[in-house]
Amino acid sequence: MIRIIFLILLIFPLGCEKIEKIFIEEDILDRPPSERCSECHTKIYKQWKNSRHSVAWVSEKFIKKTKNRTKTKCLSCHAPLEIKPEEKPELRDKLRKEGVNCFSCHYREKTKSIHGPYKVFSPPHYSTYDPDYISSKICAGCHRKTYKNWKKTETDKNCQDCHMPSKKDRLVQKFPFTYFHSKKDLHNHSFPSLKAKEKDFMVEIIKDKTGILLRIKNIGIPHTVPTAQQGSPKYYITLSGIFKGKNIFKDDYMLTPESGLKPGKWKELKFFVDTKVEKVTIIIERKLSWINKKEKVLKKIFSF
Numbered sequence: 001m002i003r004i005i006f007l008i009l010l011i012f013p014l015g016c017e018k019i020e021k022i023f024i025e026e027d028i029l030d031r032p033p034s035e036r037c038s039e040c041h042t043k044i045y046k047q048w049k050n051s052r053h054s055v056a057w058v059s060e061k062f063i064k065k066t067k068n069r070t071k072t073k074c075l076s077c078h079a080p081l082e083i084k085p086e087e088k089p090e091l092r093d094k095l096r097k098e099g100v101n102c103f104s105c106h107y108r109e110k111t112k113s114i115h116g117p118y119k120v121f122s123p124p125h126y127s128t129y130d131p132d133y134i135s136s137k138i139c140a141g142c143h144r145k146t147y148k149n150w151k152k153t154e155t156d157k158n159c160q161d162c163h164m165p166s167k168k169d170r171l172v173q174k175f176p177f178t179y180f181h182s183k184k185d186l187h188n189h190s191f192p193s194l195k196a197k198e199k200d201f202m203v204e205i206i207k208d209k210t211g212i213l214l215r216i217k218n219i220g221i222p223h224t225v226p227t228a229q230q231g232s233p234k235y236y237i238t239l240s241g242i243f244k245g246k247n248i249f250k251d252d253y254m255l256t257p258e259s260g261l262k263p264g265k266w267k268e269l270k271f272f273v274d275t276k277v278e279k280v281t282i283i284i285e286r287k288l289s290w291i292n293k294k295e296k297v298l299k300k301i302f303s304f
């Protein structure tokens with residue numbers, strides 16, 4: 001407390017410009033490692049460390065698929081220099097192992113400052129309010145296919161609304177800055193992949209003489225599921241049939257980003273089942289590109 005009062009007394013007679021001169025830490029704008037940002041933005045750093053962005057360069061699959069990073073056309077989105085809305089980034093020279101890091105997403109050479117979603121008073125480094133950060137365009141240079149797909153739906157939810165959910169908190173954890181600033185919406189920098197919920201799909205079954213027609217519509221996610229730029233996530237749709245308590249049938253379809261569930265469109269899958277079937281169970285599972293495990297999305301049972 002005494003320290004705070006002392007600080008206020010010290011700072012009170014000075015204008016904002018002078019405060020910036022006292023607190024400016026010039027190396028912050030000199031492409032430092034992300035750990036430098038963690039001194040103040042401790043919470044955001046921890047989240048980012050847990051994100052796929054932080055492993056984009058060191059991911060085993062990426063190394064394998066790019067033949068030990070020799071395929072040059074593959075590299076720039078996995079270790080970008082500076083991201084710009086809707087543009088494919090350039091590859092940077094330094095700190096590539098950090099993948100898509102703080103500096104590449106937030107620094108702009110044009111203004112020589114840190115860009116972000118707020119108008120802030122940030123004495124240690126210059127900041128610029130930039131509305132691109134609350135637009136899906138900021139993700140579009142790399143997530144190109146998903147973005148195109150999303151745009152067609154004309155939804156007002158942007159990528160960040162779902163993949164960077166927010167919570168009121170302080171952006172800075174370091175003394176004394178933490179006391180100078182009010183809480184704001186802190187957006188989750190672990191960029192969760194999320195998982196579809198049952199209510200995201202409409203499922204219908206039509207039985208006829210030749211078997212079962214399964215109809216599925218993606219009504220909750222404003223891009224194809226699964227979706228990918230270069231990864232290979234999958235959806236698995238398994239149908240099994242029961243007659244007099246016995247399993248008489250089981251078959252499945254695998255969906256890729258090319259054949260996936262487009263927003264608002266029915267997908268029809270035909271299963272050739274013996275028509276005496278009395279009950280069918282549908283299970284939908286997904287597998288992300290970087291997890292070798294299937295996860296259940298929904299299970300539905302239909303009786304005839």
Ligand code: HEC
Nearest residue numbers: 037041044045048100101102105117133134160171186187
């Ligand atoms: C993939 C790009 C990306 C990376 C990597 C990234 N950020 Fe962000 N950051 C954003 C976007 C986009 C927003 C704005 C989110 C919004 O307002 O919807 C943001 C917001 C912020 C904010 C304002 C508070 C908030 O959460 O909205 C701070 C501070 C911040 N980032 C710091 C960092 C730090 C520190 C790192 C590294 C540990 C980092 N960011 C890594 C894209 C990124």
Ligand code: HEC
Nearest residue numbers: 037040102106116117118120122124127128129171177181
């Ligand atoms: C010595 C402390 C300190 C360090 C180190 C630091 N920042 Fe900040 N930063 C701040 C303060 C203070 C604010 C303003 C916080 C507020 O208004 O709540 C801020 C705000 C921000 C914002 C929001 C800008 C906006 O206009 O929305 C971003 C983004 C950001 N910092 C990114 C970074 C990145 C990236 C690094 C590392 C390269 C970094 N910061 C290092 C103190 C720091």
Ligand code: HEC
Nearest residue numbers: 052055056059077078080083138139142159163191192193
């Ligand atoms: C510089 C290019 C780039 C930008 C800009 C970018 N990303 Fe990414 N993103 C990647 C890469 C590369 C990966 C894959 C990393 C890996 O798994 O190896 C990724 C992975 C992800 C994942 C995890 C996907 C999965 O398969 O689990 C999500 C979610 C994500 N990004 C969301 C976003 C959002 C939201 C934005 C905009 C705020 C954004 N990204 C901006 C390059 C980028």
Ligand code: HEC
Nearest residue numbers: 136139143146147150157158159162194195196226227286
């Ligand atoms: C309304 C919420 C919502 C919005 C908006 C949204 N997503 Fe998603 N996204 C999801 C959900 C839910 C999943 C999980 C799907 C699954 O695998 O079950 C997902 C999955 C992903 C994945 C992981 C791969 C996959 O198929 O599981 C990536 C990458 C991704 N989204 C990127 C984006 C980008 C880029 C944008 C903006 C252009 C965006 N998303 C907008 C909800 C959303």
Ligand code: HEC
Nearest residue numbers: 059061062065066073074077142143228229230231289290
């Ligand atoms: C335009 C930017 C861009 C380029 C170029 C790019 N990637 Fe990616 N990559 C991404 C994004 C974004 C993701 C996140 C998941 C998704 O949407 O596929 C990703 C994810 C991946 C993944 C899955 C995640 C993981 O670590 O397992 C692999 C593997 C991958 N990329 C390999 C490649 C290869 C190989 C090339 C060259 C043929 C390449 N990438 C070029 C943007 C790019």
